[in-house]
Amino acid sequence: MxxxxxxxxxxxxxxxxxxxxxxxxxxxxxxxxxxxxxxxxxxxxxxxxxxxxxxxxxxxxxxxxxxxxxxxxxxxxxxxxxxxxxxxxxxxxxxxxxxxxxxxxxxxxxxxxxxxxxxxxxxxxxxxxxxxxxxxxxxxxxxxxxxxxxxxxxxxxxxxxIDTQRFAPGDKLAARQALGLDTQSRYIGIVATLRSWKGHLYLLDAFAQLDAPGWKLLIVGEGPMQDNIIAKIDALQLQDRALLVGQRSDPENWMRALDIFCLPSYANEGVPQSVMQAMLTQLPIVTTPVGAILEAVSDEKSALIVQPQNSDALAHALRRLIDDTTLAERLGVAARTRATEHFSxxxxxxxxxxxxxxxxx
Known part of the structure; x- marks a missing residue:
């Protein structure tokens, strides 16, 4: 054809x-x-x-x-x-x-x-x-x-x-070294175009609430909200803990470097590619029930689901994954299994x- x-x-x-x-x-x-x-x-x-x-x-x-x-x-x-x-x-x-x-x-x-x-x-x-x-x-x-x-x-x-070979679990330490990241830190990340409805500002508010020494926030992407996000990082005094790294052509490497993936969207989603990429990378995920996201993941089974535009709930879910590595591992394994079966x-x-x-x- x-x-x-x-x-x-x-x-x-x-x-x-x-x-x-x-x-x-x-x-x-x-x-x-x-x-x-x-x-x-x-x-x-x-x-x-x-x-x-x-x-x-x-x-x-x-x-x-x-x-x-x-x-x-x-x-x-x-x-x-x-x-x-x-x-x-x-x-x-x-x-x-x-x-x-x-x-x-x-x-x-x-x-x-x-x-x-x-x-x-x-x-x-x-x-x-x-x-x-x-x-x-x-x-x-x-x-x-x-x-x-x-x-x-x-x-x-x-x-x-999503390409199931390109997006797969890998050596986190090697990924961080290749990307020039601090290998002693652990990372929560979002990989998404910087648009208002992706929820970056709510994620920054939630991250600022966390008393989590050694944890950093990686923001991968570019878009119209970049100046607002930079201003928010400055206002919350997160310059040393929140890293805005721009658009990258190798999202699979950034996914492998993460410990937790978060997409707190509040509008305009189908089934987001970044959520499925994170699933295939076997990451524990925190996201929202917006659009068709719940067709990819389900609460407590393959992700933690929080209400959109709620920084307190977002912080609580992130805290659970930071504190409970068994939960984080279980959600990641379940997410990869589901993505491999349904979203190749x-x-x-x-x-x-x-x-x-x-x-x-």
């Missing part, structure tokens, strides 16, 4: 990484795959690193030039299936295909759990304009079915798959390939 992904977002996070990983996986299976995106988008710059062809089009906004450019590209480059990912490119692709004589079927992937406007436009966008909708979690799937009245057999949950990269590719094939005549 010839698979064309469209992505209007200029940001960089789990959504963009999934697109490139999925496209790379399909290429390895013998399909053609490419990405259409704005020239200024981060995904356009990153695509060569994944071995995925990317073509720059002015589709970052819902404007006529972008619609015409996308229509012209699709007319000149017939595809077997179009996979759209954000609202803007989904609208542009839907309108472009509506004006083409023999358009490719559209599969819309819904990555996040942000609220959807329930109106005629949304019903057309998720209904008549596409042949199938994919969500990154069952909770997101049920929301679309309930709120937009979509037929259940036209909506499928396919959580992002091959499982994702199998399911997406089947969905793409189902759209073919």
């Amino acid at each position: 010839k698979i064309v992904h469209t992505e209007a977002s200029c940001g960089w996070g789990g959504q963009e990484i999934r697109i490139l990983e999925e496209a790379r996986g399909m290429i390895a299976r013998g399909h053609e795959a490419c990405v259409l995106c704005p020239p200024e988008a981060r995904i356009f710059a990153e695509a060569p690193r994944f071995g995925v062809p990317a073509h720059a089009l002015p589709i970052g906004r819902k404007r006529l030039p972008g619609l015409l450019a996308l229509r012209r590209w699709l007319k000149d480059n017939p595809a077997d299936v179009i996979n759209t990912h954000s609202s803007t490119d989904s609208w542009l692709a839907g309108l472009a295909c509506a004006t083409l004589p023999a358009p490719a079927p559209i599969v819309r992937t819904r990555h996040i759990s942000a609220p959807i406007a329930v109106n005629a436009g949304a019903r057309w966008l998720y209904g008549r304009s596409v042949q199938h909708v994919v969500t990154t979690g069952e909770a997101l799937r049920q929301t679309l079915i309930r709120e937009l009245g979509l037929a259940p057999d036209r909506v499928t949950s396919v959580p992002t798959g 990269r091959e499982h994702m590719l199998n399911r997406m390939e089947a969905i793409f094939r189902s759209t073919q005549p």
Whole structure:
């Protein structure tokens, strides 16, 4: 098949990484795959690193030039299936295909759990304009079915798959040495784009409450909340204990360096890739019941779940894992077992390939 992904977002996070990983996986299976995106988008710059062809089009906004450019590209480059990912490119692709004589079927992937406007436009966008909708979690799937009245057999949950070889337990001391970290310290960490809803500020408040000599907080990522996070670290006088290390291309090494993983999100999640990466690395996890997170982990069985935007509860859960190494080990082992069985990269590719094939005549 010839698979064309469209992505209007200029940001960089789990959504963009999934697109490139999925496209790379399909290429390895013998399909053609490419990405259409704005020239200024981060995904356009990153695509060569994944071995995925990317073509720059002015589709970052819902404007006529972008619609015409996308229509012209699709007319000149017939595809077997179009996979759209954000609202803007989904609208542009839907309108472009509506004006083409023999358009490719559209599969819309819904990555996040942000609220959807329930109106005629949304019903057309998720209904008549596409042949199938994919969500990154069952909770997101049920929301679309309930709120937009979509037929259940036209909506499928396919959580992002993770490379089980790349993300695996390893030698913590060796990882810390390789990353230039203090080998005498122990580490709580978060690996996520620095966005408000990821909960970094609540994690900093919780960490400041902990009387835990020898423990440090690692914050891996970049994003629009960076200045706020730096200001919070300064206000809490955590400069020597909270390390903001920026965006890294080797998250697997940073995961191996951690003792505890924490993602205190309070909005907009599907099944976060970082949670599944931490699961495969066999880390004890503290997170929240937001979006589709509970489809990956369950409280007291494979993670500790706390209510979002509650620094006190977050601090208490972290304290439990610091004090109870048996609990931490049990949760980590259970998390890796579950992730290996349900969230592998091959499982994702199998399911997406089947969905793409189902759209073919």
